[in-house]
Amino acid sequence: MAKETTPTQAPVQEAPAKDSFSLKKILIIGIPIILIQSVLLYFIFAKFVAPSASSAKPVEIKEEVKSEASPAQVIVVKDIIVNPAGTNGTRFLLTTIGLEVPTIEVKGELEQKEIQTRDVLNTILTNKNLEELSSPMFKESLRKEITDKINTMLRSGKISNVYFSKFIIQ
Numbered sequence: 001m002a003k004e005t006t007p008t009q010a011p012v013q014e015a016p017a018k019d020s021f022s023l024k025k026i027l028i029i030g031i032p033i034i035l036i037q038s039v040l041l042y043f044i045f046a047k048f049v050a051p052s053a054s055s056a057k058p059v060e061i062k063e064e065v066k067s068e069a070s071p072a073q074v075i076v077v078k079d080i081i082v083n084p085a086g087t088n089g090t091r092f093l094l095t096t097i098g099l100e101v102p103t104i105e106v107k108g109e110l111e112q113k114e115i116q117t118r119d120v121l122n123t124i125l126t127n128k129n130l131e132e133l134s135s136p137m138f139k140e141s142l143r144k145e146i147t148d149k150i151n152t153m154l155r156s157g158k159i160s161n162v163y164f165s166k167f168i169i170q
Contacts, residue, residue, distance in 0.1 A: 106157035
């Protein structure tokens with residue numbers, strides 16, 4: 001009998017297993033995840049943390065300045081919108097006016113008479129035409145007129161100055 005020879009089987013070498021966490025996969029997946037997290041963190045900070053921090057500190061600074069500098073107070077009458085005389089409602093003036101008062105008592109009285117103060121300001125501003133409102137020299141006479149009219153309304157003191165923090169004519 002002939003001896004059958006079986007071919008010797010050579011050990012099968014397996015291909016090296018691919019590393020499931022190769023550097024390329026980490027970069028492809030990891031960088032977008034980091035970018036998305038950074039964007040989310042920015043929006044969370046801008047929406048919740050920054051507004052509360054910015055609104056708390058200026059109030060404290062303003063109070064310190066008022067108490068250290070002078071006893072004068074400023075009452076702000078925000079966003080007065082009027083149609084100037086002669087415009088037939090086609091143009092408007094948007095203004096914010098600050099009224100400086102010497103004492104807290106006068107400030108309290110002005111706060112109680114906010115409606116009357118707004119009415120006086122509306123009446124004065126609606127009686128002015130665009131040429132008067134546009135003129136820089138007219139602002140001084142407008143300040144004086146506002147001061148005189150509001151001082152006649154007050155009983156406990158007088159306002160000492162008028163400021164225009166916003167004065168927009170459209």
